Amino acid sequence: MYYFMQAKQNLSWKIGGEAGFGIKSAGMMLAKIFMKTGYETFDYTEYPSLIRGGHNTYQVMVDDLEVNSVTKGVDILVALNKETIDLHRAELTVGSMVIYDKDKISNIRAIEGINFLPLGLTTLAKQAGSELMRNVVALGATLAVLEQPRNFADQVVRETFGPKGREVTKNNLQALLLGYQEAKKVYQEKFKCFLPPKQKNNNILIAANEALALGAVANGLNFYAGYPMTPSSSILQYIAGIAEKVGIVFKHAEDEISVINMCLGAAHVGARAMTATSGGGFALMTEALGLAGITETPLVIVDSQRPGPATGLPTWTEQGDLQFMLHAAPGDFPRIIMAPGDTSEAFCMGAEALNLAEIYQTPVIILLDKFLSEGLSTVPEFSTQGLKIKRGKLLSQEQLNKLSKFERYKLTADGISARALPGMKNGLFIANSDEHDSGGYSSESAQNRQQQVDKRAAKLQSFAKVMPEPIIYGNPKAKKTVVVWGSTKGPVLDAYLLLSKKQQSNIKILQLQYVWPLATNFVSNVLCHSKQILLIENNSNAQLGQLIAQETGIIIKNKLLKYDGRPFFREEIIKALSKL
Amino acid sequence: MLTDKDFLTKQKPTWCPGCGNHAIWIAMRQALAELNLDPHKVLIVYGVGCSGNDTNFIKTYAWHSLHGRALPTAIGAKLANKDLTVIAMGGDGDGYGEGLGHFLHAVRGNVNVTYVVHDNKVYGLTTGQTAPTSDRGFKSKSTPEGTLDTAVNPIALSLAQGASFVARGFSGQAEHLKNIFKAAILHQGFSLVDVFQPCVTFNKINTFKWFFDKLYNLDEKKDFSKNNFQQALEQSMIWGDKIPYGIFYQEQKPEYVASTPQLQGLALVKRSMKVRDITKLIYEFK
Numbered sequence: 001m002y003y004f005m006q007a008k009q010n011l012s013w014k015i016g017g018e019a020g021f022g023i024k025s026a027g028m029m030l031a032k033i034f035m036k037t038g039y040e041t042f043d044y045t046e047y048p049s050l051i052r053g054g055h056n057t058y059q060v061m062v063d064d065l066e067v068n069s070v071t072k073g074v075d076i077l078v079a080l081n082k083e084t085i086d087l088h089r090a091e092l093t094v095g096s097m098v099i100y101d102k103d104k105i106s107n108i109r110a111i112e113g114i115n116f117l118p119l120g121l122t123t124l125a126k127q128a129g130s131e132l133m134r135n136v137v138a139l140g141a142t143l144a145v146l147e148q149p150r151n152f153a154d155q156v157v158r159e160t161f162g163p164k165g166r167e168v169t170k171n172n173l174q175a176l177l178l179g180y181q182e183a184k185k186v187y188q189e190k191f192k193c194f195l196p197p198k199q200k201n202n203n204i205l206i207a208a209n210e211a212l213a214l215g216a217v218a219n220g221l222n223f224y225a226g227y228p229m230t231p232s233s234s235i236l237q238y239i240a241g242i243a244e245k246v247g248i249v250f251k252h253a254e255d256e257i258s259v260i261n262m263c264l265g266a267a268h269v270g271a272r273a274m275t276a277t278s279g280g281g282f283a284l285m286t287e288a289l290g291l292a293g294i295t296e297t298p299l300v301i302v303d304s305q306r307p308g309p310a311t312g313l314p315t316w317t318e319q320g321d322l323q324f325m326l327h328a329a330p331g332d333f334p335r336i337i338m339a340p341g342d343t344s345e346a347f348c349m350g351a352e353a354l355n356l357a358e359i360y361q362t363p364v365i366i367l368l369d370k371f372l373s374e375g376l377s378t379v380p381e382f383s384t385q386g387l388k389i390k391r392g393k394l395l396s397q398e399q400l401n402k403l404s405k406f407e408r409y410k411l412t413a414d415g416i417s418a419r420a421l422p423g424m425k426n427g428l429f430i431a432n433s434d435e436h437d438s439g440g441y442s443s444e445s446a447q448n449r450q451q452q453v454d455k456r457a458a459k460l461q462s463f464a465k466v467m468p469e470p471i472i473y474g475n476p477k478a479k480k481t482v483v484v485w486g487s488t489k490g491p492v493l494d495a496y497l498l499l500s501k502k503q504q505s506n507i508k509i510l511q512l513q514y515v516w517p518l519a520t521n522f523v524s525n526v527l528c529h530s531k532q533i534l535l536i537e538n539n540s541n542a543q544l545g546q547l548i549a550q551e552t553g554i555i556i557k558n559k560l561l562k563y564d565g566r567p568f569f570r571e572e573i574i575k576a577l578s579k580l
Numbered sequence: 581m582l583t584d585k586d587f588l589t590k591q592k593p594t595w596c597p598g599c600g601n602h603a604i605w606i607a608m609r610q611a612l613a614e615l616n617l618d619p620h621k622v623l624i625v626y627g628v629g630c631s632g633n634d635t636n637f638i639k640t641y642a643w644h645s646l647h648g649r650a651l652p653t654a655i656g657a658k659l660a661n662k663d664l665t666v667i668a669m670g671g672d673g674d675g676y677g678e679g680l681g682h683f684l685h686a687v688r689g690n691v692n693v694t695y696v697v698h699d700n701k702v703y704g705l706t707t708g709q710t711a712p713t714s715d716r717g718f719k720s721k722s723t724p725e726g727t728l729d730t731a732v733n734p735i736a737l738s739l740a741q742g743a744s745f746v747a748r749g750f751s752g753q754a755e756h757l758k759n760i761f762k763a764a765i766l767h768q769g770f771s772l773v774d775v776f777q778p779c780v781t782f783n784k785i786n787t788f789k790w791f792f793d794k795l796y797n798l799d800e801k802k803d804f805s806k807n808n809f810q811q812a813l814e815q816s817m818i819w820g821d822k823i824p825y826g827i828f829y830q831e832q833k834p835e836y837v838a839s840t841p842q843l844q845g846l847a848l849v850k851r852s853m854k855v856r857d858i859t860k861l862i863y864e865f866k
Contacts, residue, residue, distance in 0.1 A: 204865040214861060220853045223660055246856060247842045249659050254685040258652040261645065265656025268643055269623065269664065270849035273656075287646055295643070381862060387855045421849065422623045422641035422657070423664055430635055430642040433628070441591060441636050442644075 007194040011062040013076045013142065014091070015135070016084030020052045022135035023080070027058030028205075028376065029139055029156050034062045035205045035378045036152040038198030042490070043207075043376040044070040044567065049230070049314040055083055062195060065497070068342050068377060068490025072569040075193050076145065078138045079105060080121070089114075095192040099141050099183070101134060117145070117187055124178040129171035136172050140179025145191050150180060152197075202381050208346035208372035209234040209276075212302060214382060215350025216274050217246060220389045223271035225251040225262040227281060230314050231370035232304035235276040256284035260301070264288060267297050268431055270394075270421040272354050276302035279321045280310065286328040289363055293333025293456065295431040296409070296417070298357035298364075305369040307565050316565030317370035319486055319538040323546060325365050326516055332453065334460035336360065337516035339367040341489030344379045345513065346372065351387050359392035360459045361416060367515070369538065371567040372487040393418045400426045407438040411451055415458025464517040472526070474508040480580045481530040483556065485512045485544050488536050488568060495573035507580060515544065524552040532580055536560045538567065582616055584609035591636040600751030600777025600788075601630060601698060605637055607754045608667075608696070611761035612640070617665050625654040627670030627679065630705045630779075631698035634669060648678025651686045654693045662837045663847045665765060666692075672699040676712040676732045683734070686770055687741040691836040694764045694771045697734065700779035701786045708782035718785065734774050735828055736816040739809070744833040745771035746812065748825040750795055751778065752788050756826070763827060769835045776825070791823075798826030806830050 103122035243250035307318035408429035420427025430440030587609040622640035628647035654668040709722035764771035812829035
C-alpha cells in the first residue's frame with residue numbers, strides 16, 4: 001500500500017550518499033531536466049570538507065513558481081547508502097517516497113505514511129556498464145515516479161556526459177533507461193508531486209558565484225588574481241576557465257596578500273580588477289584593503305561568507321562577516337558594501353561594482369555566502385542591455401595634455417579627483433601608502449592630513465546621495481516590517497508568499513542591497529513607522545541590527561537569528577512570520 | 581637625451597648623511613637615463629622602510645606599497661601594462677622578512693620585473709633591530725645577546741628556485757651598480773639585484789670598510805661565466821673573508837607575459853573596454 005496526499009505542483013528532492021557517489025552531478029542533472037520542462041528550481045548542497053567518504057546531500061526544489069529557498073521537508077529521498085535514510089528520515093513528510101538501493105541497504109524500518117521503493121540500483125548500474133552509475137539509475141527512477149517524459153532527461157545526460165566520450169554517454173543513457181523502466185515496473189501509483197511539462201521559458205541554471213563572475217566579465221573585468229577558498233572558489237575557477245577566450249588576465253597567486261596587491265598593481269595602471277575569497281582569505285587582505293583606500297585605487301573584492309572564525313565550518317553557510325567588512329583595515333577610509341539577495345542580483349552587482357569602484361576610486365566589497373554562492377537556481381537569462389562601462393574621472397591623454405598641472409589627489413567638492421594612469425604623459429604621481437599631499441608626496445602636515453581624510457570621506461557621502469534605495473516587498477503601508485539582507489531574502493520572500501492574503505497584507509519586507517553606506521534616512525523612516533519589526537539574519541550577533549542601531553539609534557529587539565551553519569528553511573520563516 | 585637630473589623630484593632625500601641609499605638613488609636615475617626611459621614610462625613600486633622613502637625622490641610613476649608587498653603589486657602592474665618598465669624596490673626586512681614568500685614566487689613566475697633590494701643587514705627606519713640578512717650573532721635592539729638565526733641567502737635561494745637573473749651590487753661602487761641596474765632592466769624576465777648599502781647609523785658591523793675589505797668583483801674573476809649555473813651556485817655560498825658581487829647568473833627563460841596567450845598584442849590596459857557579449861558564455865548554463 002502506498003500513501004498519497006493531495007497533489008501539489010512542486011517537489012523537494014534530496015539525494016544522499018558518500019562523496020564520490022555522484023551526488024552532485026545527479027542533483028544538477030535533475031535541476032536541469034526540470035528547467036528544460038519549464039519549471040523553476042533551487043538547489044542546496046550539504047557536504048563536509050573532504051574529498052572521499054563523509055555524508056553528502058544535494059537537494060533540488062522544483063516549483064511552478066519562482067523559488068529561492070529550501071524546505072526542511074523532503075518529498076523524494078534517494079538513498080545510495082543506509083546513512084542517508086537514518087539521517088534524513090525526520091525530514092520525510094506524509095506521502096513522501098524513499099528510493100533506495102536494495103543491493104546495499106537492508107533492514108529498513110518502516111515509517112508510517114512514508115513510501116519505500118527498493119530498487120537494485122547497483123545491479124542495474126552494473127548492467128549498464130559500471131556501478132558508478134547508481135546515481136543515474138536513481139535519476140531515471142525518480143523521473144518514472146514523477147511520470148516525467150524521458151526526452152529531456154536523455155538530452156541532459158547527453159550534455160553532461162558528452163564531453164567524456166560516446167561510450168560514457170551511451171552507458172549513462174542506458175543506466176537512466178534501466179532505472180526508469182524498473183521503477184515503472186515496481187511503482188505504478190500516483191505520486192503526490194504532480195509536475196506536467198510546461199511551456200519552455202528563457203531560464204538558465206546558475207549559482208550566484210558564476211552569475212556574479214558573468215556580470216563582471218560582461219562589464220569589462222580584465223584582471224583577476226585569486227587564491228582558492230570555499231565557498232568562493234567557483235568564481236576563481238569560472239574566470240580561470242574563460243580567461244584566455246575572453247581576454248582576462250588570470251593569476252593564481254601564492255596567497256591572498258599577494259592576490260590583493262597584484263589586483264591593486266593592475267588597477268593602478270588601469271585594469272578592471274576583481275578577486276574573490278572567503279572570510280579567512282579576506283582577513284589576509286585587510287592591510288591592502290586600507291592601501292586601496294588611501295591610494296584611492298578601484299578594486300572589487302567578493303567575500304563569499306562561511307561560518308568562522310578561523311577555519312570555522314568551511315563548507316557551510318553564514319552571514320557572519322558583515323561587521324568585519326565594515327571595519328576591516330586600520331584607519332578611516334570609504335568603502336562600499338553590496339549584498340546581492342539572489343542570483344540575478346549577483347549578476348547585476350558583479351557588473352555594477354566595477355563601475356562604482358572606478359567612479360569612487362575606492363574598494364567595493366560584495367558579500368555572498370555559501371547558500372547563494374553554490375546554490376544553483378533557475379533565473380531569466382541575463383541581459384547585458386542596460387550595462388554601461390563607467391570609468392569615472394579617468395583622464396584621457398588628450399585631457400591630460402591640456403592641463404597645466406596635474407594633481408592626482410586634488411581637493412574637490414565631491415571628494416573625487418581626476419585620475420591618470422602610469423604610462424601617460426603629463427600625469428606623473430605617487431600612489432602613496434603614506435599620507436600624502438595633492439600630488440601624492442608624503443606629507444605629515446596636520447592641515448593636509450585633515451583635508452585628505454575629509455576628501456576621501458566625501459566620496460562616500462557623494463555616493464550615498466545617488467545610491468539606489470533599499471527595496472520594499474509586500475504592502476508598503478503594512479505596519480509589520482521584516483528586515484533582511486543578502487541570502488535571507490529568498491527564504492523570507494518564499495515564505496511570505498505562502499502566508500494567507502490577510503497575513504501578507506500586514507507585512508512588508510525591507511531588503512538592504514547596499515549595506516554600506518547605509519540608507520540611514522530611508523531605513524529610519526521605515527522602521528519608525530512600523531509597529532512591529534522582525535530582523536532576520538544568518539549570524540549570532542545580529543550584525544545588520546548592530547549597524548542599524550549605530551546609524552539610526554533604533555534597536556531591533558525582535559530577531560530571528562540562525563548560526564548552525566545551515567540556511568533558513570522555509571518552515572522556520574513561515575513560523576516566525578505567522579507569529580507577527 | 582635624458583640625464584639623471586630628469587628623474588629628480590623637488591624633494592631632497594631624507595636619509596642619513598653617508599647612507600648607502602644615496603648611491604642606489606643616483607645609480608638608478610643614471611641607469612634609467614642611459615636606457616632613455618622617459619619618467620612616465622617607468623613605474624617603480626616601493627616597499628616600506630628607508631628604501632621606501634625613495635618614493636618621493638625619484639621622478640617616475642610610483643606606488644608606495646605596504647611593508648613586504650612591493651613585488652605582487654609590481655607583477656600585477658606589469659601583467660596589466662607590459663609596456664611599462666616596472667621596478668620593485670624594497671629593503672631586506674621588507675623583502676626577505678615580510679615578503680620572502682612573494683620573492684620566491686616572483687622568481688617562479690619570471691615576470692619581467694626588476695627587483696632591487698636595499699640590503700643593509702639591519703632595520704633602519706624602525707631604529708636598529710636585527711634583519712633577516714643579519715649574520716648569526718648580530719647584536720641589535722631586538723637581539724641584545726646576538727641573533728640565533730642564520731642569515732637569509734637571497735642569491736642562493738633565488739638561484740635554487742630557478743631565477744633567470746641574479747646579481748649583487750654595492751653602494752660603494754655606484755658605476756658598477758648602475759651597470760647592473762641597466763642589465764637587470766634590459767633582462768627579459770624577473771631580475772634580482774641585491775644591493776649592499778651600509779646603514780651608517782644602526783649597523784656598526786657591516787660598514788663600508790667591512791664590505792670594501794671583503795668584496796671581489798665577479799666580472800674580474802678568471803674563468804667565471806655568468807651563464808654557468810654551477811659556478812653561480814658555488815659563488816652564492818661564499819661568505820666570510822671574501823664575498824663576491826656582480827652578476828652571478830643570467831639565463832633566458834620563458835617570461836610570464838610572453839607565455840600568456842591573452843597578453844599578446846596590445847598591452848591589456850590599452851585595449852578598448854567594452855561591454856562584452858556574453859551570449860556564448862551563457863550557453864553552458866542553458
